[in-house]
Amino acid sequence: MSAEASYYVPEQSKMPILMAAAMGLAAFGAGRWMITGDSLMCILGVVAIATMMYFWFTTVIDENLRGLPSAQLKRSYVWGISWFIFSEVMFFAGFFGALFYLRNIAMPWLGGDGVGVHNPELLWNGFEAEWPLLHTPDQALNGENAKFVGAHESLSYPGLSGLLHWLPLYNTVILLFSSYTVHLAHHALKHGDNRKKFNFWLGFTVVLGLIFLCLQVMEYREAYGHYGITLTSGIYGTTFFMLTGFHGFHVAMGTLMLAIQLLRSFKGQFTADDHFGFEMSSWYWHFVDVVWVMLFFFVYII
């Protein structure tokens, strides 16, 4: 019997349907939360999802330790996670697309570009299109009564003199460096099975991830408290928080994934040629890193 012939097809499993129930609970709870303000059902659902993920991943790890997956099944996992990351890329692409459209097409039109197609004087008299958008069309028209109040200041590139006080630059350095440290960890494991070095660099990466998240929280506090950048400050605040927010969420997930790999390494679960959980988490980490570079460029610099 060849390796191809012994593909591991699991027996019946209770996990998927419990997970489906958890997801249904979370989704219905989320809808209810938005309408009634009561978040309990949603939180229960999310906790149930996290619990099911724990059991599911534990099962898969256990199966791997028992040697059930063939090389072919492992290739299925590789395809699975690769296409999952591709779907994440497309999710961010949607939000980047929104940013480009709002900045380069919608806003100039609101400001009077393309006269003959639109007539801004009738709609948003006095609005001037300028990025970052700090003075919304709403303010131009309604002044004090505006619902969308722009920020006092943006977080964009402050020029050479302010460079050292510019938080995003630090975040960029940290995240780029963390991509390198996770690579060093991988290298230590793959070439020479140096567990000590692997744990060190992986732990280092997790710490960098946590520092990034802390700085991100600081930046948000700064944005809300001092800069007046909020979710309701028009498209600048909207795109800023949605893009960096979803990215930050992905960093949090990536950090958690890497931290779990570190715990698994302490349990001695990886070998030089079998460490897919770690490898997958590191791909995810690199993906998160690339998204940040895009963010740094399109949200902060230009």
Next chain:
Amino acid sequence: MAHGPAKGVTRWLFTTNHKDIGTLYLWFSFAMFILGGFFAMVIRAELFEPGMQLVRPEFFNQMTTMHGLVMVFGAIMPSFVGLANWMIPMMIGAPDMALPRMNNLSFWILPPAFLMLASTLFMEAGAPNFGWTFYAPLSTTYAPETVNYFIFAVHIMGASSIMGSINIVATVLNMRAPGMTMMKMPLFVWTWLITAFLLIAVMPVLAGAVTMMLMDINFGTAFFEAAGGGDPVLFQHIFWFFGHPEVYIIILPAFGVISEIIPTFSRKPLFGYASMVYATSAIAFLSFIVWAHHMFLVGMPVSGELYFMYATMLIAVPTGVKVFNWVSTMFRGAISYETPMLFAIAFVILFTLGGFTGLMLAIAPSDIQYHDTYFVVAHFHYVMVAGAVFSMSAAVYYWLPKWTGRMYNEAMGKLHFWISFIGFNITFFPQHFLGLGGMPRRYADYALQFADWNMVSSIGAFIYGASQILFLYNVIATIVAGKKVSEPKTWDGANGLEWSLPTPPPYHTFTTPPDASVIEENSTVAH
């Protein structure tokens, strides 16, 4: 792994078997087809005569919205996923889908999602009423509060589609039997591979679109609010960036089904196999760069209109290749007209008609006349119903004997076909006239001059609706008491690995991959 299915209901709840999950998908989609069909009957009953008779206009809007959502996301898409689950492992000689537990999950999150969506009908605020395309600001500023349930339901459906697609891609790329090279795969497998790619690429964008809605509605962001610098037109761009590939997601697996059935009943291999693969890929590629042809009236610059017009018309080229190949396959074939073949031939004719009206709509200056009229409704029902649903009916008749080991009633199948075919055309052909005459879509009432054709259309819809009961009866009667068949090939002209298996196939098939000689003997590709 050698043993058969578990007993009782746990077989369906906990299953990891691709055939069981395929069956679940197929029945679920049929239930949704009935539900969405019921909504359609309400619509046509109200439009039977001018004036308001049965429902209030607000409820009419809920019906058009729910009809579209349920049919697209609940009936058509899951039905083809069910078919993929049943057929792809058997067609490529794989023991199961690549990730069997995730396969179960991607099915079982669908019922909660649709339960949630349907439950909004019974809520005080009413169901979503902004059309299945849920344009902002109708779906944000002016939406009922139940839009929140709609948003999370779409998230769940998206998760289901993405997981299902990842599974299909992993299966096709990784699980083929040795010797089953890419260019030997049956066309149904090819079309699904490309469909799965499209799904993974655009479902996250849809998730992004509904997330933006959620934020605008509940958290004060300004994506679609001009006052904050946003733009409702942005919603349309994002939606159609998803929505245009979505229509190919629906129709490509149907192309695959037709490409299996026509060669069987023409007793000739598919004409131009390789060109079919390339045409499918070309359609998938083009589907990403034509989305704004749905938006010719939003005030795009002329250069944009021209670009999207010409790019859209390009799609006619690979689609034409396909129609040419199907017709050439039939040319000088020893054709017999069993029910699947009847549906397949009707598909080719009616889908082509829908394609031609699509070309008319693609011409920007003409679209100003047709936009948002019943002409559009007629156009997309020619491709959705006579395209996707007819091919699904064809697929069920074609593979049902293989799945169940029982033969359906041929006379009743043909009756179902003819009533469907006639009912469908009575319903939707007059809608072309209504649209050209200027009747707008999604209205609960209409001007008197549209009365006659609306009545004709409604009568056709009732006929088409009733014919589906016949279909349901025929399928159940086959499963329960159909004449037993046991030869591997139900159809003498059939090719493909699934026909090398016993009828009905054992619970687990190809636990060891088939020999290269078996693959060669049963190949669907001309030698």
